[in-house]
Amino acid sequence: MNTEQIDRIIDKHNTDPGSLIQILLDIQAENRWLPAEALQRVSDKLQVPLNRIRHIATFYKAFSLTPKGRHEVHICMGTACHVRGAKRILDTVQDATGIKPGETDRDMKFSLETVNCLGCCALGPVMEIDGKTHGKLSTAETADVLKKYE
Amino acid sequence: MTRLNSPDALERFRQNLLSGRDPDKPCISICVGAGCIASGAGDVVAAFREEIQKQKLTAAVDTKGTGCPGFCERGPVVVIYPEEICYLQVTPADVPEIVSLTIRQKKVVERLVYTDPVSGEKAVHESDIPFYRHQKRNILCNNIRIDSKSIDDYLAIGGYSALSKALCRMSDTQVLAEVKKANLRGRGGGGFPAGKKWEGSRNAPETPKYVIVNADEGDPGAFMDRALLEGNPHAVLEGLIIGGYAVGANEGYVYVRQEYPLAVENIILAIRQAEEYGLLGKNILGSGFDFIVKVHKGAGAFVCGESTALMTALEGRAGEPRPKYIRSNIKGLWNKPTVLNNVETWANVPLIINKGADWFTQIGTNGSKGTKIFSLVGKINNTGLVEVPMGITLRDIIYKIGGGIPGGKKFKAVQTGGPSGGCIPEAQLDLAVDFDALAKAGSMMGSGGMIVMDEETCMVDVARYFINFLTDESCGKCLPCREGLRQMHKILTNITQGKGKEGDIETLEQLSEAAVEASLCALGKSAPNPFLSTLRYFRHEYDAHIKEKRCPALYCKDLIAFYIDPAKCRACMTCLKKCPVQAIDGGKKKIHIINQDKCTKCGTCIEVCPSRFSAVRKISGEPMPAPIPEEQRLLLKASEEQ
Amino acid sequence: MSEIRLQIDGKEVVAREGMTVLEAARSAGIAIPTLCDHEKLEPFGGCRICVVEVDAGSRSQIVVSCVYPVENNLIVRTKSEKLSRIRKILIELLLSHAPDSPLLQELAKEYGADRNRFDKEASFCVHCGLCVRYCAEIKKKNAVGFIDRGVRKEISFIPEIAAQECNRCKECFPLCPTSYLQAAFVLTEALAFTPASSEAAAVKQA
Numbered sequence A: 001m002n003t004e005q006i007d008r009i010i011d012k013h014n015t016d017p018g019s020l021i022q023i024l025l026d027i028q029a030e031n032r033w034l035p036a037e038a039l040q041r042v043s044d045k046l047q048v049p050l051n052r053i054r055h056i057a058t059f060y061k062a063f064s065l066t067p068k069g070r071h072e073v074h075i076c077m078g079t080a081c082h083v084r085g086a087k088r089i090l091d092t093v094q095d096a097t098g099i100k101p102g103e104t105d106r107d108m109k110f111s112l113e114t115v116n117c118l119g120c121c122a123l124g125p126v127m128e129i130d131g132k133t134h135g136k137l138s139t140a141e142t143a144d145v146l147k148k149y150e
Numbered sequence B: 001m002t003r004l005n006s007p008d009a010l011e012r013f014r015q016n017l018l019s020g021r022d023p024d025k026p027c028i029s030i031c032v033g034a035g036c037i038a039s040g041a042g043d044v045v046a047a048f049r050e051e052i053q054k055q056k057l058t059a060a061v062d063t064k065g066t067g068c069p070g071f072c073e074r075g076p077v078v079v080i081y082p083e084e085i086c087y088l089q090v091t092p093a094d095v096p097e098i099v100s101l102t103i104r105q106k107k108v109v110e111r112l113v114y115t116d117p118v119s120g121e122k123a124v125h126e127s128d129i130p131f132y133r134h135q136k137r138n139i140l141c142n143n144i145r146i147d148s149k150s151i152d153d154y155l156a157i158g159g160y161s162a163l164s165k166a167l168c169r170m171s172d173t174q175v176l177a178e179v180k181k182a183n184l185r186g187r188g189g190g191g192f193p194a195g196k197k198w199e200g201s202r203n204a205p206e207t208p209k210y211v212i213v214n215a216d217e218g219d220p221g222a223f224m225d226r227a228l229l230e231g232n233p234h235a236v237l238e239g240l241i242i243g244g245y246a247v248g249a250n251e252g253y254v255y256v257r258q259e260y261p262l263a264v265e266n267i268i269l270a271i272r273q274a275e276e277y278g279l280l281g282k283n284i285l286g287s288g289f290d291f292i293v294k295v296h297k298g299a300g301a302f303v304c305g306e307s308t309a310l311m312t313a314l315e316g317r318a319g320e321p322r323p324k325y326i327r328s329n330i331k332g333l334w335n336k337p338t339v340l341n342n343v344e345t346w347a348n349v350p351l352i353i354n355k356g357a358d359w360f361t362q363i364g365t366n367g368s369k370g371t372k373i374f375s376l377v378g379k380i381n382n383t384g385l386v387e388v389p390m391g392i393t394l395r396d397i398i399y400k401i402g403g404g405i406p407g408g409k410k411f412k413a414v415q416t417g418g419p420s421g422g423c424i425p426e427a428q429l430d431l432a433v434d435f436d437a438l439a440k441a442g443s444m445m446g447s448g449g450m451i452v453m454d455e456e457t458c459m460v461d462v463a464r465y466f467i468n469f470l471t472d473e474s475c476g477k478c479l480p481c482r483e484g485l486r487q488m489h490k491i492l493t494n495i496t497q498g499k500g501k502e503g504d505i506e507t508l509e510q511l512s513e514a515a516v517e518a519s520l521c522a523l524g525k526s527a528p529n530p531f532l533s534t535l536r537y538f539r540h541e542y543d544a545h546i547k548e549k550r551c552p553a554l555y556c557k558d559l560i561a562f563y564i565d566p567a568k569c570r571a572c573m574t575c576l577k578k579c580p581v582q583a584i585d586g587g588k589k590k591i592h593i594i595n596q597d598k599c600t601k602c603g604t605c606i607e608v609c610p611s612r613f614s615a616v617r618k619i620s621g622e623p624m625p626a627p628i629p630e631e632q633r634l635l636l637k638a639s640e641e642q
Numbered sequence C: 001m002s003e004i005r006l007q008i009d010g011k012e013v014v015a016r017e018g019m020t021v022l023e024a025a026r027s028a029g030i031a032i033p034t035l036c037d038h039e040k041l042e043p044f045g046g047c048r049i050c051v052v053e054v055d056a057g058s059r060s061q062i063v064v065s066c067v068y069p070v071e072n073n074l075i076v077r078t079k080s081e082k083l084s085r086i087r088k089i090l091i092e093l094l095l096s097h098a099p100d101s102p103l104l105q106e107l108a109k110e111y112g113a114d115r116n117r118f119d120k121e122a123s124f125c126v127h128c129g130l131c132v133r134y135c136a137e138i139k140k141k142n143a144v145g146f147i148d149r150g151v152r153k154e155i156s157f158i159p160e161i162a163a164q165e166c167n168r169c170k171e172c173f174p175l176c177p178t179s180y181l182q183a184a185f186v187l188t189e190a191l192a193f194t195p196a197s198s199e200a201a202a203v204k205q206a
Helices: A003-012 A017-031 A036-046 A050-059 A079-083 A086-097 A139-147 B007-019 B034-038 B041-054 B092-105 B140-145 B151-156 B161-169 B172-181 B194-203 B224-231 B233-247 B261-276 B307-314 B343-355 B357-361 B394-401 B435-440 B459-473 B479-496 B504-518 B522-526 B529-537 B539-547 B574-578 B604-608 C021-027 C081-095 C102-111 C130-137 C159-168 C180-192 C195-205
Strands: A071-076 A110-115 A127-129 A132-134 B027-031 B062-066 B078-081 B085-087 B210-215 B251-257 B292-298 B338-342 B371-378 B384-389 B411-416 B422-425 B449-454 B560-564 B584-587 B590-594 B616-620 C003-008 C011-016 C051-056 C059-064 C075-077 C144-147 C154-157
Touching (some): A017 A036, A017 B292, A086 A139, A139 B604, B007 B151, B027 B140, B034 B041, B041 B062, B062 B140, B140 B224, B151 B261, B161 B233, B172 B233, B194 B233, B194 B338, B224 B371, B233 B251, B233 B292, B251 B261, B338 B343, B371 B394, B411 B459, B459 B479, B459 B529, B459 B539, B504 B522, B504 C059, B560 B604, B604 B616, C051 C081, C059 C081, C081 C102, C130 C144, C154 C180
Parallel strands (some): B027 B062, B210 B251, B251 B292
Antiparallel strands (some): B078 B085, B411 B422, B560 B616, B584 B590, C051 C059
16 A cells, blocks of 8 residues: 555545544555554654554454455354354364464465454354355355355 | 425425325335345345336335344345235245235235244234234334435434424423433443433533444344444434434534444435435524534444443544543543433434323333343344333243244343343243343343353353453453453363362452452453353352363363264264264264264264254263174164064 | 542541542552552553542442542542452462562562462563553653553554664663563564664664
């Protein structure tokens, strides 16, 4: 991401210090991660200390300081899904992809995250890949779903 | 679009809209809330539009994607107006039949209506379905009737009439008095009287003042606010503007979690539409009251649902809560008087203004007035959103509305209040649901998540689950929460792994006391609740785990083993083939045995064993039965077995 | 500033509006144990060791004295069985991180805290925040800050700033009760300072 793109996002929010998180969310959405240069630029333009920005970038789960894989896999670990066996789904996904939540595999194919409730509790247990929801999963089906992604 | 500059202009516009709409015109309403979309509702909408066009009915029939009506277990949900015929689990393949039979010939497609699983009785109309019949859907009823992206639809059902009444026919003190009289208690979890909170801000001398919609809804298993904000954003907005007027705030915020992209989209659209119509901005409806609203997205932190942490996030900081020694309605956002209320609380406000506090107080119990929306989820037949009057019993919610426990399993507990709440056992199912009764039982109302658990749920694991959740979501600033939860998590994990020891419960109790008394915020103070309530009602499970290394619910992987009963096994080889680690030894007609060293306890064998055999079972706390001699493993022919 | 009259451990104390209970207690010569408090820094309220019992009217609760503002007719107790129980377990939790800290060992002796109650944790930072706050409020350099949240929270130096500033400052080092700060700095210096930034700092110093 170049400085111009970052500046455009910052200016959209009128350099309002309360909008710091919204600005970072927009950068994350466009770039799919927050490179160090982006954080530095935001720090300079908003006159906010870099350590505060780093705290925010690591405090909130929406942000990633490392590049994400081609496919983002989210496993819902909310209470309703948990009660319906979400842990087994997570175990299956970990075995199939070789990564743990928060990690991206070496081929940059899958990034895995756990989320706390997607709000589709009737479909539990739920796995979301690239925004598409897969519900009422069994362990056998889970491995099959993952195989479909390149 | 000319701005609506007066109450009369608003009414004229509304009448104009209504006169242009034929109430008898067929309308196909399909729920496009996030849950039904995940079940394929988007394709159903497209299929309807295509079929209507194909049958040349586009001018004669409306097709609408609407807000969530709550019967999520049976989505995609379709309601045909004006008859209110309700079809469930509709697929694109069903669409041509629906259009041909129901739209054209006014006939019902029997196989798509609700059928009672026990009696076989059918319920054609939405209001006849037992799931809905026992609810009191004062707020949610409108979701299925409107296109959530249309302000005209909201106006057509009477929207913004409360705003008009409040701004132009009532003074700000009268509005505040009405909300106080209604005794509306916050629906976000705390149950604090909204009117009292508003009054505190109103009387505080500093300006500017703020009003905030808390749409962070972080409790896992709760999605009431999502359905409200997605499905009827204008209702929430209307409540917020009225609140701003009563408090003396000209600026409002909607803080909505970014995990709800559809809700974000719909509220931003609703705000833009309201601005266009002059229902937001300067001199609303000619009343002289100015009000603007900004939307801020959450960035993935449960703690930001706590009001002071939310305000800290709005200030562009990491969401660390502040001590409530000085209340945030006096010193809140930017240290100014701030009223923060939950989505559902705000949605109640237009109703109270339109119908009056006296109407509102007729519903509910002495201490808790009005209705409450719950997300009924977990081990329950009818998963979805239910709106019930305060005072209804848990038993009625779970059995009459929820349809009981699936698979014939036994009810064990219902968990309310999310990570701050507790588990309520069968013995207490007849308690009348209200703020105080739930607190007395060791739980709390919370935001409305209601998770039903059955005999296969391990209550020690439930406590571990919630503590684990909080070790990640805690802001980490204060010691009793950060370190206390760290140690509680370790101990509870050990207990579920068979490493529990004498003294663990006492240590957990002491850590709980420190967290309850000394934590900085409500997250820490309420964190021990799931542990304390499960200890109160299910102590025997803790004792079994610690003393007998046994999990009574047969859930904890380290304490269970899968066993194939040789008396029941028919050597069909289903489990043998499906086992992901090839841990099952056997063959055609040779009774199967699970190799315990290889078994990963994934549960596939028990899932796939044909129900007429049910040969696989879990054992815990007892030694594995000795294997039968090899020669007995060969299955004889049926006649020989006699 | 108007006068406030309150009672601490049975003793009448006169304080000024805007003071915290901790400040009022100190002014009256009453000692309350603290860890994250520092006279030059804004109250943090992180360690919770300074908890006291307060009665305000009919309401009784436990609050942290470093943040709680004085009020008229407030009754404060700085010692009680419950407070000792809470402080003891808080210290034990701290000891699971830094059992050898002299400051913590002193507190442990006073409250009978057992350093082996909890298994040892990998990091010996106790999150008092003194380093972060000192660098932000006094030096205004923000060379070190918190990152992440919950049980994963830790302190972290900003290498670009630390390389420029820390070697000629180090005023925060004596504040650290566990010397984790020094260890973290040395590690950051070894792993993350670029030669360029260190050179620039050296040139500046010369």
